[in-house]
Amino acid sequence: MGARPLPSPTGRRWGNGSTGGGSQPPDAPPRPPAPAKSTEEAKPPLLPSRRSSILSTLTAPFASRRSSLCAAPGGKRPAAGPWMLHSRVSFSGLPLFQPIQEIRYENTYKVQPDEGCKFNACRVQRVLESALAGSLGNTAYSAQSGAQLAHGLADLLRSRAKEVVPPRYKLVCHVLLGQQGQQSLLVASRALWDPQSDSFASATFFNTSLFAVATVHGLYFE
Amino acid sequence: MEEFQPHSDEMIFNADEAHNIVKECIEDVLGKADYNHNKVNQWTAAIVEQSLTHLVKLGKTYKYIVTCAVMQRSGAGLHTASSCFWDTTTDGTCTVRWENRTMNCIVNVFAVAIIL
Numbered sequence: 582m583g584a585r586p587l588p589s590p591t592g593r594r595w596g597n598g599s600t601g602g603g604s605q606p607p608d609a610p611p612r613p614p615a616p617a618k619s620t621e622e623a624k625p626p627l628l629p630s631r632r633s634s635i636l637s638t639l640t641a642p643f644a645s646r647r648s649s650l651c652a653a654p655g656g657k658r659p660a661a662g663p664w665m666l667h668s669r670v671s672f673s674g675l676p677l678f679q680p681i682q683e684i685r686y687e688n689t690y691k692v693q694p695d696e697g698c699k700f701n702a703c704r705v706q707r708v709l710e711s712a713l714a715g716s717l718g719n720t721a722y723s724a725q726s727g728a729q730l731a732h733g734l735a736d737l738l739r740s741r742a743k744e745v746v747p748p749r750y751k752l753v754c755h756v757l758l759g760q761q762g763q764q765s766l767l768v769a770s771r772a773l774w775d776p777q778s779d780s781f782a783s784a785t786f787f788n789t790s791l792f793a794v795a796t797v798h799g800l801y802f803e
Numbered sequence: 804m805e806e807f808q809p810h811s812d813e814m815i816f817n818a819d820e821a822h823n824i825v826k827e828c829i830e831d832v833l834g835k836a837d838y839n840h841n842k843v844n845q846w847t848a849a850i851v852e853q854s855l856t857h858l859v860k861l862g863k864t865y866k867y868i869v870t871c872a873v874m875q876r877s878g879a880g881l882h883t884a885s886s887c888f889w890d891t892t893t894d895g896t897c898t899v900r901w902e903n904r905t906m907n908c909i910v911n912v913f914a915v916a917i918i919l
Contacts, residue, residue: 722880724880727880727882728882728884730882731882731883731884732884734884735884735885735886736886738886739886739887739888743888751887751888751889751890751894751915752887752888752889753868753885753887753888753889753913753915754885754886754887754888755870755883755884755885755911755913756883756884756885756886757872757881757882757883758881758882758883758884759874759879759880759881759882760879760880760881761879762877762878762879763877763879764874764875764876764877764879765840765843765874765875766872766873766874766875766881767843767844767847767872767873767874768847768870768871768872769844769847769848769850769851769870769871769872770851770868770869770870770871771848771851771852771855771868771869772855772866772867772868772869773855773858773859773866773867773868774866774867774868775866779866781868796870798868798913800866800868800915802889802890802915802917802918803917803918
């Protein structure tokens, strides 16, 4: 079969990366995924198209892939470039995509937020107050819905605060929602942080049946 | 395996350790006391300060936020929720609930990692 020469150079290539794939180049063409791909291609010469369809998943241009296969086996294989990015290939012939590389950021040499980019406590407090008033309004406290309400409120306040807070800030939003009874409640918080760049804002809301205390802490993250 | 870690020390917040620390601090301050409106300020400040001091003694490169809510037990309901925008691999939180006959105490610890 004309396909025979084709598996060997590719099989050799696959043998480089795979754990045991090099031993099975003759089996590579009839692997189950390959026919599925070739049906998409729908080309009469089955094996060459299969090869090209498999390797086209590596996002290499289709034409260059085909031409590289037709080139002399001993010649350069520029099309090996994109393939070699995925140095592990299963012996089914499909490349095993490596886990996404961690992006290493370069050092910004910043230890403080930029001028004018600090956590603006007043602004955040205003945002919290309006968000609380808007969402609680005349809501009555109920034991069943209280938990969900608190949860939803925390998410809402966090997203509202995120809109007004400068970038590079981590946010911690804490909400206390309680029934208005004859009890008293005191909320205190203390933090270990950098006082020049980090801050917090808090707001309270109450109506006849419930009260809510919301606090948002902003921590600069370099 | 160090080359796979994005930060120089791979840190994970140890919530159990923090839980134990905070629980001890609360027991220490509130112990067998009954709710007293005049002393609540002192109590919350003491709980929070002690917790923070002990957490810092762990020696990890974290910024901490400790919040404490003390409420008189009168049958009223209370819900707390928190939502955080941070790096979930390194940052964490821990909540400790404590109560006695006359009051409820909820302490939240949020730990946010810093990269040195």
